[in-house]
Amino acid sequence: MIDETVAEIRAMRTHSTSAVAVKATRALAELLDREYVTVDEFERDLEHNAGVLRRSNPSHAALHNAMRDVERSIIGEPTSVEDAKQLLQETIDRVADDIETAKGEAAANAAERIEDGDTLLVHDYSTTVLESIENAARDGAHLTVYVTEARPRTLGRKTARVLAGMPRVDVHMVVDSAMGYALRDCDRVLLGITCITGGTYYNRIGTFPVVVTARELEVPVTAVGSGAKTIEEFRFENEFRDAVEVMREPVEDVEIENPSYDATPIGMIDTVITDDGVVE
Structure with a gap:
C-alpha cells in the first residue's frame, strides 16, 4: 500500500x-x-x-x-x-x-463570501473550491462559473464536469489564454491552495497570470484551503513533469519545460480563507 x-x-x-x-x-x-x-x-x-x-x-x-x-x-x-x-x-x-x-x-467559510448572482473564475482542479461553490449553490445562490482549461494536463475539464452536475451553476469553459476575456465578466477569482510559505502563495501552474490579469482588471482574488497548507520553515520544491504533456513529438534544439506550480507573492491575493477564518 x-x-x-x-x-x-x-x-x-x-x-x-x-x-x-x-x-x-x-x-x-x-x-x-x-x-x-x-x-x-x-x-x-x-x-x-x-x-x-x-x-x-x-x-x-x-x-x-x-x-x-x-x-x-x-x-x-x-x-x-x-x-x-x-x-x-x-x-x-x-x-x-x-x-x-x-x-x-474552509469551504464553508468560502461559501459565505459567495453571493447570489456572482460570476466566478476558477483555475485547474481543487476539491475545496468545488465544495465552496457546491455549498453556496445548495444554499440557494445562482452562479456563473468560468473554468480555465488548465493546460497541459487540462484538469479544468474535470472541474467543469463536476460543476456541470451542480444545480444553479452555469458553467463556461475557456482556454487559458482567454482568461482576460472571461475575467471582464467576473466578480471574483476563486483558487485553491497548494502551499503558503515565506510570503509566497504556491498553486498549480497558470495561477500567476490569472492573478496578475485579475488585479489589472480589478477583480478580487480569493484563495481557499485548509490551514495546514500554511506552513513556516518549509522549502517548497517545484516539480517538472514530462515534456510529452506539452509536445508529443520532440523537436530538435527545443528544450521543453513543464513546471507544475506557480509562485505568486501573497500580497497579490486579496483574501485567504482557511478553516481558521478569513484574512484580507
Whole structure:
C-alpha cells in the first residue's frame, strides 16, 4: 500500500493536495500488519515510511504536516508493540479526519463570501473550491462559473464536469489564454491552495497570470484551503513533469519545460480563507 501510494503521488494521479495527505496517512496502516519485536523497531519503520511518503511530493504542505503529525503523536509514546499499533490506528483516523474537517470548514467559510448572482473564475482542479461553490449553490445562490482549461494536463475539464452536475451553476469553459476575456465578466477569482510559505502563495501552474490579469482588471482574488497548507520553515520544491504533456513529438534544439506550480507573492491575493477564518 505504501509503495503504491508513493508511486501514485509522484505521478500526480491524485489531483487534490488534501486527498494526497489523507491517502498517504491511510497508507501507513500497512504497518499494522507487519511484525515487530520491539517498539524501537516499529518506530524506526514508521519514521522511515513517513519520510518516504513525505518526500514523494516535496511541494505539498498538507502532506508534510500530516506525516509530521503522525510521527510526533507516536514516537516515544508507546511502551509495547501492541500499544504502538493501537496508537498508530487512532492517529491515522484522527489525522485523516482533521484534514477532511479542515477542508470542509474552509469551504464553508468560502461559501459565505459567495453571493447570489456572482460570476466566478476558477483555475485547474481543487476539491475545496468545488465544495465552496457546491455549498453556496445548495444554499440557494445562482452562479456563473468560468473554468480555465488548465493546460497541459487540462484538469479544468474535470472541474467543469463536476460543476456541470451542480444545480444553479452555469458553467463556461475557456482556454487559458482567454482568461482576460472571461475575467471582464467576473466578480471574483476563486483558487485553491497548494502551499503558503515565506510570503509566497504556491498553486498549480497558470495561477500567476490569472492573478496578475485579475488585479489589472480589478477583480478580487480569493484563495481557499485548509490551514495546514500554511506552513513556516518549509522549502517548497517545484516539480517538472514530462515534456510529452506539452509536445508529443520532440523537436530538435527545443528544450521543453513543464513546471507544475506557480509562485505568486501573497500580497497579490486579496483574501485567504482557511478553516481558521478569513484574512484580507
